[in-house]
Amino acid sequence: MAKEMGVRLAHIPAYIAVAALLFAPATARAAGNDRCLVCHVNYKTEELAATHLKQDIGCEQCHGSSDAHRSDEDNLTPPEKMYPRSKIAAFCEECHPKHKESVPAADLKAKVCTDCHGKHRLAVRTREWDKETGKLLKQK
Numbered sequence: 066m067a068k069e070m071g072v073r074l075a076h077i078p079a080y081i082a083v084a085a086l087l088f089a090p091a092t093a094r095a096a097g098n099d100r101c102l103v104c105h106v107n108y109k110t111e112e113l114a115a116t117h118l119k120q121d122i123g124c125e126q127c128h129g130s131s132d133a134h135r136s137d138e139d140n141l142t143p144p145e146k147m148y149p150r151s152k153i154a155a156f157c158e159e160c161h162p163k164h165k166e167s168v169p170a171a172d173l174k175a176k177v178c179t180d181c182h183g184k185h186r187l188a189v190r191t192r193e194w195d196k197e198t199g200k201l202l203k204q205k
Contacts, residue, residue, distance in 0.1 A: 096123030100135055105187070113183030127156070140192050141204075147196035153177040 098114065101124040108114040114124070125131070129145025148156050157178040158165065165173055179185045193202045 096121045096126065098124050100124075101128075101131075103135075104140075107188065108185075111183055111185060113179065113185045116183070141201060143192075143194040143199040143201070147194065147199070149196040150177055152196075153179055 096118060098108065098118060102109050108124075117123070117126075127146065131144040131146075133142045134144045154165075154173070154177050161178075164178075191205045193204075194200060195202055
């Protein structure tokens with residue numbers, strides 16, 4: 066009986082680990098946008114951001130950690146990665162390579178992904194940066 070009990074006790078850490086996984090909150094995710102949403106609350110319900118978050122893809126996967134941007138209270142530091150219109154499709158195709166097969170060729174020339182899939186734009190900008198260089202272009 067003691068030997069049998071020893072085997073059972075040896076399995077307790079595994080049982081605890083399984084229980085922790087089973088009872089972990091469903092909302093627990095590796096990706097989170099909380100650090101970005103402090104200022105960019107409009108993206109909480111924006112289609113592109115919300116759809117990607119459901120797949121555990123947060124702001125940082127596309128825009129980098131942007132720590133300097135987040136800690137700049139004057140908002141003079143741009144995010145680490147921004148995408149000019151001419152580079153949006155190429156970036157999206159890194160994860161969605163087959164989507165272009167279902168889009169008419171004329172649309173591929175005239176539109177970019179965010180024309181159809183969420184706006185992913187700020188309605189009001191207090192700062193505007195060159196998305197290629199990160200140089201501040203204008204501020205209100």
